Amino acid sequence: MKVTVDTKLCAEMGQCVFSAPEVFAFNDNGKLVWESNPDLGLRDAVDEAADVCPVQAIFVEHD
Amino acid sequence: MSARIVVVGGSLGGQRSAEQLRAKGWDGEIVVIGAEHHPPYQRPPLSKAVLTDEGLREPAAADLLARPDVALRQRPGVEGITWITGHSAVGLDLASRTVAMDDGSDLAFDGLILATGLRPRRLALEGGTASRHVLRTLEDAISLRAALQPGVRVAVVGAGFIGCEVAASAVARGCDVTVIEPLAQPMLAPLGARLARAMRQHHEDRGVRFSLNRVVTALRTGSDDRDRIEAVGLDDGSEIPATLVVEAVGSVPNVDWLSGTGLDLSNGLLCDGSLRVEGHQGIVAVGDVARFPNPRFDDVPRRVEHWSMPADTAVQAAVTLMADLGRPVPGGTGHVFAPLPSFWSDQFDVRVQGYGTSVACDETRILEGDFSNGWKKRGVTVGHHRNGRLVGCLVAGGTPAQRMKARRLVEESTMIKAVAL
Numbered sequence: 001m002k003v004t005v006d007t008k009l010c011a012e013m014g015q016c017v018f019s020a021p022e023v024f025a026f027n028d029n030g031k032l033v034w035e036s037n038p039d040l041g042l043r044d045a046v047d048e049a050a051d052v053c054p055v056q057a058i059f060v061e062h063d
Numbered sequence: 064m065s066a067r068i069v070v071v072g073g074s075l076g077g078q079r080s081a082e083q084l085r086a087k088g089w090d091g092e093i094v095v096i097g098a099e100h101h102p103p104y105q106r107p108p109l110s111k112a113v114l115t116d117e118g119l120r121e122p123a124a125a126d127l128l129a130r131p132d133v134a135l136r137q138r139p140g141v142e143g144i145t146w147i148t149g150h151s152a153v154g155l156d157l158a159s160r161t162v163a164m165d166d167g168s169d170l171a172f173d174g175l176i177l178a179t180g181l182r183p184r185r186l187a188l189e190g191g192t193a194s195r196h197v198l199r200t201l202e203d204a205i206s207l208r209a210a211l212q213p214g215v216r217v218a219v220v221g222a223g224f225i226g227c228e229v230a231a232s233a234v235a236r237g238c239d240v241t242v243i244e245p246l247a248q249p250m251l252a253p254l255g256a257r258l259a260r261a262m263r264q265h266h267e268d269r270g271v272r273f274s275l276n277r278v279v280t281a282l283r284t285g286s287d288d289r290d291r292i293e294a295v296g297l298d299d300g301s302e303i304p305a306t307l308v309v310e311a312v313g314s315v316p317n318v319d320w321l322s323g324t325g326l327d328l329s330n331g332l333l334c335d336g337s338l339r340v341e342g343h344q345g346i347v348a349v350g351d352v353a354r355f356p357n358p359r360f361d362d363v364p365r366r367v368e369h370w371s372m373p374a375d376t377a378v379q380a381a382v383t384l385m386a387d388l389g390r391p392v393p394g395g396t397g398h399v400f401a402p403l404p405s406f407w408s409d410q411f412d413v414r415v416q417g418y419g420t421s422v423a424c425d426e427t428r429i430l431e432g433d434f435s436n437g438w439k440k441r442g443v444t445v446g447h448h449r450n451g452r453l454v455g456c457l458v459a460g461g462t463p464a465q466r467m468k469a470r471r472l473v474e475e476s477t478m479i480k481a482v483a484l
Contacts, residue, residue, distance in 0.1 A: 056131070
């Protein structure tokens, strides 16, 4: 499973951080950082994160 | 015929509903009916970038739908959904389990998802139709954008989030803007008095004028052109010159088409905690029309008009519906549906982002920060309370870390004891 974030779209709202805290977080500069190849067990959480992002900045590829 | 689920409503709620049904393993038919003549799209940019982006030249709907901020991407791998756009459901026969369509046909269903959303409320005043705008759809945004030209005198009626965002966008377009509002401050209920006052100052610093504690009682049209407004009359007898009026006075749920069913249509669709509509097996509601009790707060059924709700309610609606149709999702009904609503608003260069509720609150106070110079960068956190319990928290300006903290505070404060069903 591959996760990419369009940082031009990201508005730092943080809904993804709550849907999938193992995958998304804010760094000390308030910028989003994420795990590009998360564990398959996190699939539902990652899909939810993509759904709840208000600006659709998260792209998920399932193999 | 394989079993069929009909989704009435083809915007964000309808889209997420269809996706959730497939995600939860529904392999029967899914038919989505949307009254708009487009596939679903994102509404939040319509009051902001779609109005202000200088790069857009008289955009048509197709131009807007191609924008990454407006387009609504489908979940990858979702297949076999029949989309009917540009058509409306006009009736529901609960006995025969059919939806009546505007073309005279009937659509039989085994399961039904009602996601027909809202339409803007209109001022109860006649005339001036060429000068009056609302903002809900792509077409509304195109029409409003075209009218927001430099120097145009705009009266925005209603200082809620939409009204304030439109006011900010109109100023960015070079318009002369006055916002008219019955309460003492813009966005008074959701923000609380202190933050509302600060946001009003933020707008006034950028040229927005407010007529507060005032109601629009008349629309004065041209003596030779009843379709064009020249001024807006207020309840104190004064007038505000304006040739463009934006009616941002709230929304009405699209449930009129269900009259005759015997359903309670007094305020959206009355649902139980699992989003089932008045106990009807196989019928659920999603999004802006769903009036349901949220155990985070209390047992009073309420509609919540935030952007987060269509996705959150679609998840539960799919679980409830599939259980009703004899295809229960493993572990699906094992927890209580208690979403944490969230919202945001961008006005000029300030974001307000919030969680929880401000409804039925008896105390609103600042939790962190103050409004001295530089407050937008430092951030101010406001809390809404009921009987001493924090039920809503929002951050104006500030940082992502502050927003996350606000969310955690409300999440913990409104956590419910897990209930085994």
